[in-house]
Structures are given as structure tokens and as C-alpha cells.
Amino acid sequence: MRTCLVVDDSRVIRKVARKIIEELEFECVEAADGAEALEACRKQMPQAVLLDWNMPVMNGLDFVKALRREEGGDKPVVVFCTTENDMAHITEALRAGADEYVMKPFDGDIIESKFQQTGLLRAS
């Protein structure tokens, strides 16, 4: 089964995201900040990363920059999922190597649509 790393410092958000992502038939791994997420990626590179922006220790933007420098770190599809919902943040995220961007609040339809956009899921 393919894995998706869910990175968010809110346990509640991680739980909601996990439920949605498991329904899309991904196995879920959780991390509470960018540094934990990077550790998880070094252990096993996931196929997808759902990534919050503002987190303690290492934020989402620094994580994606670091990930893209890792060996095999170009592979995972990185989908930001954040309350930062302005054009400047979106373009900065894309420039740093993110593939898609979800503006919170989100629901299952949006995650599914974004996973389709990036080819993680076939369009229904």
C-alpha cells in the first residue's frame, strides 16, 4: 500500500486528515513538525506528503526545501494544507518544490481533487 505522511502540529487535524487519506487507500504516517517529518522520510520515503505550514521546530516551507535536497526526495508528491491562503504564500510554496496546495478549511472532496490533480489518484 502507498503511504502518505501527514505533517501537522495539531493532533485533531492529523486525525481528520488520516481518516480522509485512509479512505483514499493510503497508509498514513504522522509527524508533528518538519523535523519529525524529515526523519520519517529518511526512514521511508512516502509517495505523498500532506503538509502544514506553521509548525514549531521546522515549518512546512523549510521541510519541503530540505526534502527536495534529500536522496529520493524529489519523488514524493507534496501537498500543502494550510491556513495561509494568499497568493504570495502559494507561489512561494510552489517555488520551494510543492506540487499542490490546499487552503484550510478542507474536506474529503478537496483532498481527493488535489490528489487527482497530481496523479496520485486516477480521476473518477
Place this chain on the structure above:
Amino acid sequence: MIKQDDITFVAAEAFKRSGLVLSADKGYLLESRLAPLARAEGFPSIEALIGAARRDRSDRLLWGITEALATHETFFFRDNTPFDLFKQDILPVLSRARGSSGKIRIWCAACSSGQEPYSLAMLLEEERARLGGLRVEIVATDMAPRVLEKAKAGVYTQFEVQRGLAIQRLVQHFEQTGDQWRIKPNIRQMVNFQKQNLLENFAGLGSFDVVFCRNVLIYFDADTKRQVLSRIARQSAEDGFLVMGAAETVVGLSRDFQPVEGRRGLYGRANAQLNTRAA
């Protein structure tokens, strides 16, 4: 619960005005769709709204009811496949046939709040380099003034721009305005929105090379479907295309359009050419 004869009355009026077939078991649909209208019109209940419409034969209220009952659900690049068909099959064929100094006309019938025509406009903008001097006009129509207003404004909520729209397209084709997103003027200008009821004469719209009529006819009875398809054929170029919803077909309803093999939802007029890409 809405009374059965109120349901029958509303169903008959909506059918007469829009062709919408509302079966007798759709009481729940009436409740959920008419409640906001009743509130907006200042009635204490749906029953009061229908009662006033019946008593006064108010054309304005009856149109409001019809509009509220129609399904306006849509999103950007809905179902994907039709847009792939457009980009990979229809556009290359027609641009070859019309030549770089030619023009193609596209009609989005029942465009609701505009996501379908704007999706096509974004695609065309992205394909511009390959199209040379080919001019493209998109006409988008709906019978409901409220959704047309929204379509013309081209302003969408954060929720709406996240369904079906790739983030690169949001960045490329939209501007942020507060917590909403407005489609850029170059895309907006590519679409000409007009009010048009499919039950009424639409010959005035002119002739089209491609007609998108998706998830519209499913709400009509068989006679209305036949009649609308026949009139669409009259407005279609001899080598034109028709795109319908994934769950729809012209088979048994129209001989003017033939299904294109291996391309679900795509139909061609008698002289329609097809690309040689593998199905």
C-alpha cells in the same frame, strides 16, 4: 411536509418553464431547495411561498421557484475527460480544418456559474501558442439569471476554486480579492454569457463547432431531449462535435450526432473528423 397537490403544482410549473422533470417522490428536494427562496422572499414557510405563487400566479415567484429547483452544481474541469477530449481530439481537428486564419465557436449550454466555459477558456489560453491565429469564441448560456450574474462576475469562493482546479491554474488565471478569487480579465473576456432557456428558440445564438451540453438533458423527458438535440444539431457545423455527460447518450434520441468510438461522451456530426490518437 409539503402537500402533494403543492408538489404537483410546482412540478407542473417548473416543467412548463424549464423542461425540468420533478417526480412526485422529490418532496425532500423541494424542501431543501425552496427553503432558502422562501426565506429570501420573506415567507414564514415553503407552504406560504407556494401558496402565494398559486394565489397570485406570480410569474416572478414561479420563475424563482423554477430557478431554485434546477441543479446548478458544477466545478472547474468537472470530470476531466471532456476537457482532455477537447484538448486532444476536438481542438487539433478543428484547428486543422479551419486553418490558422479561421474561427471556431463553442457553446456551453446550461453553463451555471461559469466554471465549464472558464475551464475551456483557460485551456485555450494555455494552448494559444499551438493555435496560431485561430480565433475562438465561447458562448455560455443558462436560463437562471442568478447563476449567470455570478458567472459574469467570475468571482469564486476559496471552496469553489479548490474543486477540480490545479493550483498552477489558480496562480496563473486568478487574482485574489479578499477571501475570494476572481478570474483574470483575459480569461473572462473570452466568454460571452447570455441568458437562454433551452426550451426556447436559440437559433439566434448562431452556428457552433462544439457544443458542451453536459448533465442537462438528464433532467428532461425523452420528448424534450429529442427536441433539444434536434435543435442543437441545426446550430451545429456539419463537422461539429457535441460533448455530453458521462452518464448520458444521444443513442435513441438523435441521429444527427454519432457516438465517437472509444471517446465516452463525445459525439460528432456526419462530417466530423477524428484524430488518429489511440483510444
